[in-house]
Amino acid sequence: MLLPIRTSISPRRTPYINYALIAVNIVVFLLSYFPHVDPITNQAEYLRRWANQLVLDPTPGRLYLWQFVSYAFLHGGLLHIIGNMFFLYLFGNNVNDKLGHIGYLCFYLAGAVFSGIGHVFMSGAPVLGASGAVAAVTGAYLVLFPQTLITVLYWFFFIGMIELPALYFIAFKLIIWDNMVEPSIAPPVAVAHGAHLAGYAFGIAAMIVMLAVGLISGSQFDLWAMIKRWNRRRRYRDVVSSGYDPYTGRQSRHIRVKEVIKSAAQQQKDEQIQDVRNEISSRIGQRNLPAAAQAYLDLMKLDTEQILPRQHLLDVANQLAGESKYTESARAYEQFLTHYGSYEYAEQVELMLGVLYSRYLQQSESAIKHLKIAAEKLTDPGQLKMCRDELARLQA
DSSP states (O other), rough: EEEEEESSSSOOOOOOOHHHHHHHHHHHHHHHEEEEOOOTTTTTEEEOOOHHSBOOOOTTEEEETTTHHHGGGGGHHHHHHHHHHHHHHHHHHHHHHHOOOOHHHHHHHHHHHHHHHHHHHHHOOOOOOOHHHHHHHHHHHHHHTSSSSEEEEEEEEEEEEEEHHHHHHIIIIIIIIIIHHHHHHHHSSOHHHHHHHHHHHHHHHHHEEEEEETSSSSOSSSHHHHHHHHHHHHHHHHHHTTTEEETTEETTTOOHHHHHHHHHHHHHHHHHHHHHHHHHHHHHTTTOHHHHHHHHHHHHHTTTOOOOOHHHHHHHHHHHHTTTTTTHHHHHHHHHHHHTTTTTTTHHHHHHHHHHHIISSHHHHHHHHHHHHHHHHHHOHHHHHHHHHHHHHHHO
């Protein structure tokens, strides 16, 4: 079993509409849920009589327009509403923040309508529940925040937690496995898979269209930006392979093969470097510093001359030191001091670098050089004492 329990980002503003939708769903559930046996049909019923007309029923003569919205606020049991509201809270808060209150409310209701339409076309059974609308919200999250991390609780023979990118978890676990693969191999259950798939399709398509036409602001980390980067790489490979020179705009019959290959290889390397730099920025924005530090090491393998923004480089250097990767950390600190020597707390970086060289890398000369610089500028009594003590030990 896999259960997502949190995401690596939080909304910047309070998602009032998402909270309101959760509250409305709960209130309607409390008012409408009434498990009993119908005295006429002798069948088990789960709703009060007045709520039955709000269920989306594709049966001819019993289908009404309002049901395409009303069904999404009804639930057939405690676990049903808890599951839907938990997923709505997990993914809806950030989507609400991105779309704004009115935009998010309209999107949620549209998701309910489109998932209801999908169910009508794929099934003739009555349906109720917010899962179709929640699927639309989850699909929107996949497009808007594909590179964020989802903490997943798993239990099979043992229990543990793992962090997975939202793109892969939502696409492969929630969409493909839960709604395509599992229904074909497991015993039939009363789950509206058609409504779920229609909701996911609507949420993904609607967000991509809105990003493409500029109705909502995008970022370099959303799915539309990832698609555009992939398309640029594809187009470049196509034009280069056909003999076209993208720098002169001419088709030359006398292109030297080695020059074309070198140019293509360099372009590919530049694109790899940019992708890694984007990943570092994304991971730091998510406060996923271990992943950012690993991406930095990948960047150094591609090009040792690459320099990160000041705070990013400092965060990465600190993370590498915390992971006991002292050589890599020292290199990052050296880069920092070379390019950001005017940093207001540079003396603390000098101290950290001196301690690394002294205690962990056994490079006394380098340690003394940095510790002396730090000793001249440090004002914190504790840091200054540690610096002088380390110098005294090295010079003894």
